[in-house]
Amino acid sequence: MRGRRSSLALRALSLVAALSLWQLLTSYDVNLWLRFEQFPTLTDVARAFGDRLGGDAYWQDLTDSLTRIVTGFALAAVLGITVGTAIARSRLASDLLGPVLEVVRPVPAIALVPVAILLFPSNEQGIVFITCTAAFFPVMVSTRHAVRALTPVWEEAVLTMGGGRWRILVSVVLPGALPGILGGLSVGIGVSWICVISAEMISGEYGVGYRTWQDYTVVDYPGVFVGMVTIGLLGWITSTAVELLGRRLTRWLPRTEGSRPPVPVRHRKRAVPPAAAPVPLAKERVHP
Numbered sequence: 001m002r003g004r005r006s007s008l009a010l011r012a013l014s015l016v017a018a019l020s021l022w023q024l025l026t027s028y029d030v031n032l033w034l035r036f037e038q039f040p041t042l043t044d045v046a047r048a049f050g051d052r053l054g055g056d057a058y059w060q061d062l063t064d065s066l067t068r069i070v071t072g073f074a075l076a077a078v079l080g081i082t083v084g085t086a087i088a089r090s091r092l093a094s095d096l097l098g099p100v101l102e103v104v105r106p107v108p109a110i111a112l113v114p115v116a117i118l119l120f121p122s123n124e125q126g127i128v129f130i131t132c133t134a135a136f137f138p139v140m141v142s143t144r145h146a147v148r149a150l151t152p153v154w155e156e157a158v159l160t161m162g163g164g165r166w167r168i169l170v171s172v173v174l175p176g177a178l179p180g181i182l183g184g185l186s187v188g189i190g191v192s193w194i195c196v197i198s199a200e201m202i203s204g205e206y207g208v209g210y211r212t213w214q215d216y217t218v219v220d221y222p223g224v225f226v227g228m229v230t231i232g233l234l235g236w237i238t239s240t241a242v243e244l245l246g247r248r249l250t251r252w253l254p255r256t257e258g259s260r261p262p263v264p265v266r267h268r269k270r271a272v273p274p275a276a277a278p279v280p281l282a283k284e285r286v287h288p
Contacts, residue, residue, distance in 0.1 A: 040222040048222035049229065057211070062230070065196065065207045068124070069238065072131025073192050079132070080139025080188070081181060085173065087140075088147035101140070109134035109195045113202050127199045127207075134195035135188030139181070146180025147173055182246035189242050193235045208234070 022042050024030075029037040040048075052058040083101075086093040109130050116126030154172045163171065174181075200209030212227030 038221070040225055044222045045225045045229070048220075049226050052223070052226055061206055061208050061211045062234075065200065065209070065234065068127050068131055068200075068207065069189075069192055069196050069234075072128045072196065073135050073189055073238075075128075075132045076135035076139055076188060076192070077185060080136045080184065081143050083136075084140040084143025084181075085147055085169075085177075088144045089169075089173070101137075105137050105141075109191070110198045110202075113199060116199075117203060123203050123205060127196060127204060130199045131192050131196045135192040138188040138191060139184040142180050142184025142187070143177060146177035149180070150176045178250055179246075182242070182250065185242050186239065186246070189238050190235065193231065193238070197231055 019042055025036045026039045026041040031037050083093075083097060087098055087101075088094075112130055112133060113126070116129050117123075120126040120129060150173065154176065155168050158168050158172055196207075197209035197212075200207035201213040204210040208227055208230050212224055212231070215221075215223030215227060
């Protein structure tokens with residue numbers, strides 16, 4: 001408990017130190033190699049944040065961005081796990097889908113904005129498509145590697161007990177690959193936020209990214225930082241939600257970070273009987 005409190009205090013102290021440094025550099029217009037004279041101060045950003053919280057436009061943008069990210073990420077999770085498992089388990093699926101996916105995978109998702117504009121009738125659908133594409137490949141690749149890394153002994157054990165393919169998939173493949181899948185989901189949610197904000201800046205009508213870009217065009221720098229802080233908070237909340245879900249689904253895994261050290265088992269000392277005293281040898285009699 002004491003270690004956890006000290007860790008929380010250290011994290012809070014680092015955050016306070018960073019905010020204090022921001023306020024100090026912007027208040028005195030420090031202009032060394034980095035220029036802070038045009039940066040808004042922390043108090044300016046806090047004041048702008050309070051003004052935005054009192055308006056309806058901020059909450060509308062927040063709702064739109066969250067709807068897009070949740071929809072796109074949910075689709076990416078389902079498609080990524082399904083396709084990754086199919087490629088890892090089926091030679092036919094690997095031959096049919098593998099080459100196409102490996103060619104498309106290096107293309108940045110934000111570069112698909114023109115494709116989304118041409119394919120979909122509305123910007124909303126295009127932004128969801130970009131968000132889904134951004135999260136799909138990390139989930140798919142991590143699922144493929146996790147399924148291929150499973151030991152075949154588990155599958156052979158289920159086959160020996162009379163289980164079929166679906167039994168192996170449900171009882172062996174998905175639970176065994178779950179830690180790797182969750183790693184891909186954690187990476188995918190971060191990439192999704194990057195791409196959804198970029199897509200909103202390019203072709204969106206509402207959303208946090210769209211509002212941040214509009215503030216930049218009208219030289220409202222405190223509003224720009226309000227958007228940046230909002231994006232950071234939303235990304236942190238969603239990433240934490242994915243991590244907590246992963247911990248709950250993998251409670252059977254040993255914890256190494258942030259967990260309590262194992263309590264040593266004290267064994268009762270057994271009384272060791274004292275060693276028998278050596279019997280003195282009888283002195284030989286010396287006959288005269």
